[in-house]
Amino acid sequence: MASSLLTPGQDQRSATVPAGRHQRPLRERLEPYLLISPTMLLILGLMVIPIVIVIGYSLMDNVVTNPTPKFVGISxxxxxxxxxAFWSAAGNTLIFTVGSVVAHMVIGILFALMLNSKTMARVPRAIFRAIYILPWIFTASVVAVLWRLLLDPSGVINYLFTSVGLLHEAVPWLATASTALLAVTVINIWSGYPFFMISLLAGLQGVPTDLYEAARVDGAGFFRQFVSVTLPALKPILYSMALLDLLxxxxxxxxxxxxxxxxxxxRTEVLSTFTYKLAFNSYxxxxxxxxxxxxxAGSLVVAVFYVRRQRKAAQR
Amino acid sequence: MSIDARGRSKRLAWKTTIVALVTAVVLLVAGCTGTPSNNNANTNQKVQLTFSQWWAPEMPAGALQNLIDQFQTQNPNISVKLISAPFASLQTQTISEAASGTLPDVVGLDGAWVNPLFKQGALLNLTNAMKSANYDPKDLASQVGYNGATYMIPVVNFVYPLFTNDAILAKAGISSPPKTWSEFTADAKKISQSQAGAKGWVVPLGTTNPNGVQNDILSWAWASGGSMLKNGKPNLTGNPDVTGAVNLVKDLVQSNAVLPGANGLQETDKVENFINGRVGMMVDSLAHVTTITKGNAKLKFSVSAQPVKDGYMGKPGILTASWGIGISAKSQHPAEAWKLVQFLMSQATNSKLSTLANGFPGNKVSKPDFTGADPHFQQAFAIYQRSNPVNEFTGLPAANQLMTDFLNEFQKTVANQESTDKMLSNVQAQWQQQF
Structure with a gap:
């Protein structure tokens, strides 16, 4: 007579079913694959296949405009x-990206702290939240038009700077070689900081107040509380956000x-515009x-860090 | 959870999965399938053509559709579906569609796109289409082609005369628009020096859309009968017309006679600043007359021929941009597609189309109707008729990249990083790679 013993963690149902996957009905075995098939199909069709095609294109002498492309390996x-020009664009991308991410983080933390402050009444806090999130609502095209007007030689910013004596004459910020990269970085910082701000604000609201109380009892001032309580609590969010923003x-x-x-x-040629021009200007x-x-490939490295970070966070 | 509830939950999961699966397949199939360009919609074999263009958004609402309706009435077995998109997005769309073999039957074309589309083998040989239809092309003002065959026909032409702000010129003591390069330079400098807040000229040199090269730099050489090509190849070095044009613009930029921030300006900025009275002169498309009069009804301005090199006595050139048309090589209804092209190029339709577009007809015997039109159009038509329409970038390989290369080097010479000769020699080398 066959008998079975239950081991810890094994439930009655699984214990009564004979061991071996081949014994399970086909439908039951197929079920998990069917359940993930819509997602897999979409990922395959919208990501994997296009990426494979693009990698394939990169190994040909020229495609699209050439009806008979030839394999050229890594040429x-x-x-x-x-x-x-590629390295120049890569350098500009690095400056633009690092400048933007660091500024997003700093401005995001500062504004989040301000909006989380108990010293501000509820109504002004709600108004400031609405104002500070505004740049994030605009699409990139709207942001571009807005800032082109602001930075125009006859625009508001030049008017203000020349009025207070900071500038002797109006500067075409976006059209001057020495200021253009700075100008586009500032625009990107302006349009992107609210995402950091909102995420960090949510993180700040999750920091237990008793940690601050304990820190105060120990004689910690504002800066010490920020360094020893706030920053460690926000570290996982900051890390994830920084990686995403980098991408x-x-x-x-x-x-x-x-x-x-x-x-x-x-001077503002970045890898995305460099690539676009290769495709649609030079064909x-x-x-x-x-x-x-x-x-x-560069993005994948960052993505791997991000995924590993998320996995570690999930394991904790 | 009870057995019944677990069963229901499982059934729901199955149903959801199947719905998601079907949705995913539909999305993918929809994404991978092109425009349904060749479907015979009705049982009576009615042919449906697709026609992509940027013209409809630039014409009065419904104007192009009205012409298409006329075509459909004349050809009851053909229906035409208009695919309208702004010019800026249609270029990438057209190139991508050609690559995926889903180019619409009839395609609106810009001169800068013809070469890559021809290289892709995406365009039908129109010379053959004309022969098959027994069409005599004698009335076509121009055709764009390769190896003796036509691939694009300009339907409507837009000229680029000199626009001058009457009030600004009068304030600077200038009685009439300049006719020569030296008069133009002197006038631009005079305006800039004599009037606070106004500059003599506006020259957009931004690289987002690098057409400032053809509109505002090389047009000076073309106006004086010059050419940037020799036997179809770049001819920039040692070319006095091109060197003169570059030096003319460079001098005006360096002497602050143009609107500041030229390196970041686009064609739209040019028009806006002219409307706002910030510049005295601009070389621009006649198509913008309506925009100018709508933007500032009180603005008094004149249009005249682009000034020519001092001492030039030949027939002047005038920069022209076109709305071109072609047929997809993969169209399953090339005969019907040609019928549509022929309809648009016919004397009556082409007259109407050019009138509606504020341009000049691609059919030599068509005439725009100036009844009730802005008087500037009639003046410009007279200039057009006594000039040679020219745009040497039409049909060149990678025209946008050629212009971008030119602009990048031009910006360096304006910043005194290199001489004009060095600049032209660098551009020549870069262009030769594209050719």
């Missing part, structure tokens, strides 16, 4: 990586395209695919 990668900002295209188009003197789709694959 396009060698060409791109030895093109000074998003690296891929910023619309804002730069609509404000400077990569000029003047290619060198294979080179554009190569540039895109290089950006993808």
């Amino acid at each position: 396009n990668y060698v060409t791109i990586l030895t093109t000074p 998003w900002t690296t891929q910023q295209f619309t804002l730069i395209w609509a404000t400077t188009g990569g000029g003047p003197l290619e 060198q789709f294979s080179m554009a695919a190569t540039s895109a694959v290089i950006v993808l």
Whole structure:
């Protein structure tokens, strides 16, 4: 007579079913695959296949405009990586991205602390929340038009600066080689800080108040509380947000395209505009695919860090 | 959870999964399928054509559809579906559609797109289409083609004369629009020096849309009978017309006779600043007359031919941009598609179309109707008739990149990073790679 013993963690139902997957009905075995199939199908069709195609394009001499493309191996990668314009665009992307992410973080924390402050009454706090989140509501095209008007030589910013004596004459911020990259970075900072601010505000509201009370009892001042209580509590959010922002900002295209188009003197040329021009100005789709694959590889490194971080957080 | 509840929950999960699966398949199929360009919709074999263009958004509401309705009345077995998008987005859309083999049957074309589409093999040989339809092309004002075959026909042409603000010129003591390069330079400087807040000229040199090269730099050479090409190849170095045009613009930018921030300006900025009275002169499309009069009804302005090089006595050139048309090589109804092209190029329709578009007809015997039109159109038509329409970028390979290369080097020469000769030699080298 067959008998079975229940081990801890094994329920009655599984204990009575004979061991071995082949014994389970086909429908039951297929069920998990069927359940994930819509997602898998979408990921396959909208991500995996296009990425594979683009990688394939990057290994051809030229595609789309060439009816008989030839396989050239890594030749396009060698060409791109030895093109000074690519490295110039990569350098601009780095400055633009790092500047934006750091400023997003600093401004986001400052505004979140302010909006979380108990010293502010509820109504003004709600009004400030609405005002501070405004830049995030606008699309990149609207932001570009708005800032082009603000930074115009006859715009508000030049008027203010010349009125108070900070400038002797109006500066075309977006059209001057020495100021254009700074100008587009400022615009990107302005349009992106609210996302940090709102996420950090949510994080701040989750920090237990008794930690602050304990810190106060121990004689900690505002700065000490910020360093020893607030920052450690926000660290997981800050880390995740910084990685996500790094990915998003690296891929910023619309804002730069609509404000400077990569000029003047290619000082605001970033990898996204560089790639776009290869594709739709020069019709060198294979080179554009190569540039895109290089950006993808860089983004994957950041994405791996992000996923590992999320996994660690989930395990805690 | 009871067995019944668990069963219901499981059934619900199955149903949800199936719905999600179907949705995913539909989304993917919809995403991978192009425009339904060749479906025979009705049982009586009615042919449906698709026609992509940016023209409808730039014409009075419903104007293009009215013309299409006339075509459908004349050809009851053909229906036409208009696919209208702004110019800026249609370029990428057209190139992508050509790559995926889903180009609409009839395609609105810009001169800068023809070359890559031809290289893709995406455009139908219109010379053959004309022969098949026994069409005599003698009335076509121009055709764009390669290897002796036509791939694009300009339907409506837009000229770029010199616009001058009468009040600003009068304040600077200038009695009439300039006719030569030296008069233009002197007038631009005079306006900039004599009137606070106004500049003599506006030159957009932004690279987002690099057409400032053709509209505002090389147009000076073309107006004086010059050319940037020799035997179809770049001819920039040692070319006195091109060097003169570059030096003319460079001098005006460096002497602050143009609106500040030229490196970031686009064509729309040019028009806006002219409307607002910040500049005395601009070279711009006649199509913007309506925008100007709507934007500032009180503005008094004149249109005249673009000034020519001092001492030039030949026939002047005038910059022209076109609404072109072509047919997809993959169209399953090329004969019907040609019928539509032929309809748009016919004398009566082309007259109407050019009138509605504020442009000039691509059919030589068509005439725009100036009844009730802004008088500037008639003046510009007279200039057009006594000039050679020219745009050397039409049909060139990677025209946008050629212009971007030119602008990048031009910005360097204006910043005194290199001489004009060095600039032109660098551009020549970059252009040769594209050719």
